[in-house]
Amino acid sequence: MKATHAQIRKWMQASSIESRLDAFGNLIGRHSGALNGSQQADVFMIGSHLDTVVNAGRFDGPMGVMLGLGVAELIRESDIALPFDIDVVGFSEEEGVRFGFPFIGSLGISGQFDPGDLDRVDVKGVTMRQALADFGCDPDKFEADSYRSGxxxxxxxxxxxxxxxxTRLEQSNSPVGIVTSIAGQTRGTIVIEGVAGHAGTVPHDQRRDALAGAAKLILDIEKLGQETPGLYATVGAITAKPSLSNVICGHVELMLDLRHELDEVRLKSLKTIDLMIRELSATRDLAARIHRADHSPAVPMDGALTRSLETSAGGAQSSxxxxxxxxxxxxxVMAKLAPSCMLFVRCRDGVSHHPDEFVAPEDIRVALEVMTNALIQISET
Ligand SMILES: [Zn+2]
Incomplete structure (x- = not known):
């Protein structure tokens, strides 16, 4: 990450963009809006994250940062005066790989970081506080580096x-698409209690098999996802105990992930799953329940900014x-700080978080044009 920062700072410097590392490990470059270089009161931020997952590709994250830098360079080269500064931002730790905790950079910048999380440790036992200090960041400067403070x-x-x-953009043959909202999500654990027993002696009509019950529930949840437009319903993990071939399973835990654009559809689906669980308990004599559910509501993107992107994209492609x-x-995360908007760029076969991840340079060029034109439109209105 240090090498990445050093490289991008060089590129920023070459474009007369002043760069700095903030207290959260974010790299920020400021393009002064007024041509005379005087400081402006307002800031428009463009960026994405610089970190990624293990064994990742080259585009998830950094492409969005480079596009921010590209927009700032285009604005400068075209001698366009803006009524605001542009801050190009490369967020730290979006994926949450090191501390099992995502969005550290954007939570920090937007003033939503809880300092209690500084005590989280990585696999080697290094605290987040220490990791930040080692990277040259000062957690005591959090307050000053949060943009919420103004x-x-x-x-x-x-x-x-x-x-x-x-693969939707590939299917519609579009280089870019515009994001209207980020889906809300419920993550939960479903616990199913049965009775463990001998696989060779307990007759089928007397079994209370938690694993067989779980299998039925997983398929029912999948069916709900298939039959509810826009719903993504996934059981992604299963723990079965005692997990032996000759023992009827007595205890199962399932990890549930539900997502939908509309919170009411997601919550209604969760209720439906709750009914499925009750029915399962009754018909198979099991004790099943949703043990714990964490909800994050859907986040709509800002209407006006999104319309600017849409208009700009409409000029670059047919639909x-x-x-x-x-x-x-x-x-x-940034939507809590300021009106936010987002565009997607087509990627090959929909592959990401993998070394084969690929975005065509021509598509990145379209994204650059769409973003720059949208920003000029925004500056005019
Ligand atoms: Zn990403």
Whole structure:
């Protein structure tokens, strides 16, 4: 990450963009809006994250940062005076790989970081506080480096470009699409209690098999996802105990992930799953329940900024896909600080978080044009 920062800072410097590392490990470059270089009160931020997952590709995250830098360079080269500064931001730790805790950079910048999380440790036992200090960051400067305090200017908007991570743009033959909202999500654990017993002696009509019950429930949840438009319903993990071939399973835990653009549909689906669980308990004599559910509501993108992106994209391609993001992004966190908007760029075969991840340079060029034109439109209105 240090090498990445050093490289991008060089590029920023070459474009007369002043760069700095903030207290949260974010890299920020400021392009002064007024041509005379005088400081402006308002700031428009463009960026994405610089970290990624293990064994990742080259685009998830950094492409959005480079596009931010590209927009700032184009604005400068074209001698366009803006009524605001542009801050190009490369967020730290969006994926949450090191501390099992995502969005550290954007939570920090937007003033939502809880200092209690500084005590989280990585696999080697290094605290987040220590890791930040080792990287040259000072947690005591959190307050000053949060844009919520206004000391860095008033943030009037945030724009993020990200690869799509799905195939809708490929299918519609569109280089870019516009994100209308980021789906809400419920993560929960379903616990199913049965009775463990001998696989060779307990007759079928007397079994209370938690694993067989879980199998039925998993398929029912999948069916709910298939039959409810826009719903993603996934059981992604299962723990069965005692997990032996000759023992009827007595205890199962399932990890549930539910996502939808509309919170009411997601919560209604959760109720339906709750009914399925009750029915399962009754018909199979099991004790099943949703043990714990964490909800994050859907985050709509800002209407006016999104319309600017849509208009701009309409000028670059014949039709514009308006899309819901099923994955979480920094824009979702930044939306709490300022009006936010997002565009997706087509990626090959929808592959991401993999070395084969690929976005065509021509598509990135379209994204650059769409973002720059949208920003000029925003500056005019
Ligand atoms: Zn990403």
């Amino acid at each position: 000391s860095r200017g008033k943030v009037i908007g945030f724009m993020e470009a990200h690869l799509e991570q799905a 514009v896909e308006m899309m819901v993001s099923g994955a979480g992004h920094d824009a979702m």
